[in-house]
Amino acid sequence: MIKNGKFFQSPPKSGKTFKELFIHATTTGVGRPANKDGYPIGPWTPELLADAISQIDANRKGVDLRTVQLWFENNKRGIGPTNIRWLAMVFGCRDPEGTSEWQVELSASQSRLKARRKQKEKAGGLGEQPALDVNQAAEPQNVPHAPKLDQAAAPKAPDAENVPPKQRFNLARASEALFNGRSSLNLPVAIWTTGGVLWFLAFIFGVHSVTYNPVEGLDKEVGFYWSISWTVGEMAVLPLFLILVSELLTFWKEERLPSLAVTKTSIEANNSWEQKVGSFSFSYWAIFIICFLGIFFIQWYGIYLRPLLESNSENPMVDWILVTISRPEIMSISEAIFVSMFAFLYSGMIYWFYFIGLLLLYTLANDFYRIYINPELQPNEIYQRKMRANGTKIMTGIFRCVVLGILLATCIKVNAAYLISDGETILDWLIGDALTALGVNSDGWSWLEQNPSPFFTSFLLTFITCFVFFACFAQIYWVLDGCFPSKEGQSLKGNSQVQRLVSQVKALWFKMVSVVVLLAVNFMVVGKFYGFSILLFGSVVISAYSLLWRTRAPEEKLKQAHELN
Structure with a gap:
């Protein structure tokens, strides 16, 4: 009515x-x-x-x-x-x-x-x-x-x-609340605001565009505005990641109760979404401590504070802050310490956001698995359609987040590789690498005698991101793969059109895995041989295309074919 x-x-x-x-x-x-x-x-x-x-x-x-x-x-x-x-x-x-x-x-x-x-x-x-x-x-x-x-x-x-009861502070629930779908721009705005302050500080202290001479005859650009890890990665890629996580989380929280109804799962105190998030409380505290104690304090002390205080680089990777050691007239040591501390505090914050997002993606996939992994309900057509629609939507969202995560790590590694190379600017270095591989330019590039600490950080970032993807993929695929040889699939077994559409649905998963593997390989080979920039460019194009995939089309066609049969 x-x-x-x-x-x-x-x-x-x-x-x-x-x-x-x-x-x-x-x-x-x-x-x-x-x-x-x-x-x-x-x-x-x-x-x-x-x-x-x-x-x-x-x-x-x-x-x-x-x-x-x-x-x-x-x-x-x-x-x-x-x-x-x-x-x-x-x-x-x-x-x-x-x-x-x-x-x-x-x-x-x-x-x-x-x-x-x-x-x-x-x-x-x-x-x-x-x-x-x-x-x-x-x-x-x-x-x-x-x-x-x-x-x-x-x-x-x-x-x-x-009257709501007074509750003790719960870091897990407070962290999850940051990704509230009603305010999905809160985290990106926090990043843009804090990052904007950093941009402004770099301009004030004159390190937004600055060069130095690592070797005779090389005037190398190491300014903040030329650092793609600080500009493209943290100001564009990461906010998109956070927005996608927020939207996917909102989708699942709205679909969770209907999913419980379809699967005949009872609502109990230990079966709520809040309880699910709270069960990962230790992980949230571990992420918080690692980001603000490890990424912020320990790395800041070892990479920036000690070299700046001792004015002895010991072959570190010279960037827009450590260039002060080579060119003390640009910025004083005290100013460099202040800017570096603010920059690494900013890094600790954004990586805290990022790892919380990954943990929420895993929590969501695991929640989907726990609700829908019921073999007794697989012959139910309503159960199948609900499971297939939600599973495809969730895995597509996780895939897009992972693509952005690997691109973020790639930005960090490419920027670090440029800083320890003999390229004058990052664009000249990448273009020169491609021309060398194509035989147009006979002069290749070489490495400087510097230690690239971001190589290890970006590797961990890529490894954790890929691990989360395959952990989520395994759980969701395990559920969805069981719905195809079901009552619906058997009744349509003789229909070649339906079989072709089912193959398209499964091919979508193969394409997702292929793109993630390609991006991981591309990350690993950055700076390993002449012509890596060609693979880098191709990977970026494929990533942009994969973010725009219309993944609902095969599922809609499958439903139409079932109705026409």
């Missing part, structure tokens, strides 16, 4: 408690905008429901997002009378009769929740509520309308039931 352009369903009169009734309504999508077929466009999420309640004209104070999140969690907390009024208006589609029905049932369900709680207290302890079967909760109910309530007479007592 549609009321005011939204999907309406009368509340079930089945004696549910508030938690059970709430899960039924949010999973079914009661009160959500309806499509042309009369079905809701999707389930409720905490963010969507909080927005809907806050948009009610009579509700001037709105509602706290954390309060709404508590309703979605399997805990002992209920809902207060004030929020019952707003929730009834949302589920009732702003229709007076529908709102009255939901207000009556929500109030009754809250009373039942309190009664059940008292019974457990008398029994000798406060126990957890039984797990809720989302699939059962989502079944439509046809019941008679309940009597109306006068909305103006709705109680306005303090909403004591919904």
Whole structure:
């Protein structure tokens, strides 16, 4: 039924408690905008429901997002009378009769929740509520309308039931909150703002474009603006990575409840997304310590602070900061120490963002695997389509993030390789390398006697990124590969068109792996032979093309072929 352009369903009169009734309504999508077929466009999420309640004209104070999140969690907390009024208006589609029905049932369900709680207290302890079967909760109910309530007479007592409990700081959940889809530009803006300050400092101190003479007759450019690792990698590639992670995370959090419903997985306290993120708490702390103690402090001390204090380079890789040792007239030692400290603090921050993103990608893939790895449900057509659509979407998003991650590491290594070469500028060096390989230029390039510390850092970055990709790929492919030889696949086995389309779906996975392997090989051979720049250019072109793949086309064609068969 549609009321005011939204999907309406009368509340079930089945004696549910508030938690059970709430899960039924949010999973079914009661009160959500309806499509042309009369079905809701999707389930409720905490963010969507909080927005809907806050948009009610009579509700001037709105509602706290954390309060709404508590309703979605399997805990002992209920809902207060004030929020019952707003929730009834949302589920009732702003229709007076529908709102009255939901207000009556929500109030009754809250009373039942309190009664059940008292019974457990008398029994000798406060126990957890039984797990809720989302699939059962989502079944439509046809019941008679309940009597109306006068909305103006709705109680306005303090909403004591919904006062969020004070919680201790949780680094895992705080880190995951940084990737909130409603503010996916927060992290890129933080990078652009801090990076912009670094750009400005480089210009003020005159190291934005600076040269020095490592050998006689070579005037080498090592300025900040010419460093592709600081400019292209950290100001363009990394923000795109963070945006894609945020969008993919938002997609999964919206699809998670419907996925639980399709797979008949019960919602329990240890099965929530928050609990899944919290289970990696040690990893989040390890990443935090490594980024700010290892990448920031230890590397800054060993690579910059000590050489600057001793004014003795010991053949380090000269960049836009250490050039001060060779040309002290450009910037004083104290200024160089300050700029280097700020730059490495910035590096610690951005790599913290990056590794959190990788950890969230793995968490997401593992969550998908745990929910959908159920062989008993594979013959179910609805289960298959949901699994195939979500799995393809997730793996495509992870693939794009990994491509950007390897490109980021490649920028670091290419920049470091240039700094220890005898090229005058990075463009001249790359073009000269290609011309040498093609036989146009007979003068090749050579290495300077310097130690490129970023080689090891970029290698670790590439290794970890590829490891996360293949770990995610294995889990998702293991689930998806089992859906093809299913009931649907057997019924269409004689259809050559369907077999061809299934092959296209599987070929997509092979292309993803091939691109990742190509980028990893390209990273490893940077500076290893004349002509590596040709492979580098080809890899960048293939990467850009792969980021634009329309990966949903094979799945849509497969669905159409199944319907026509």
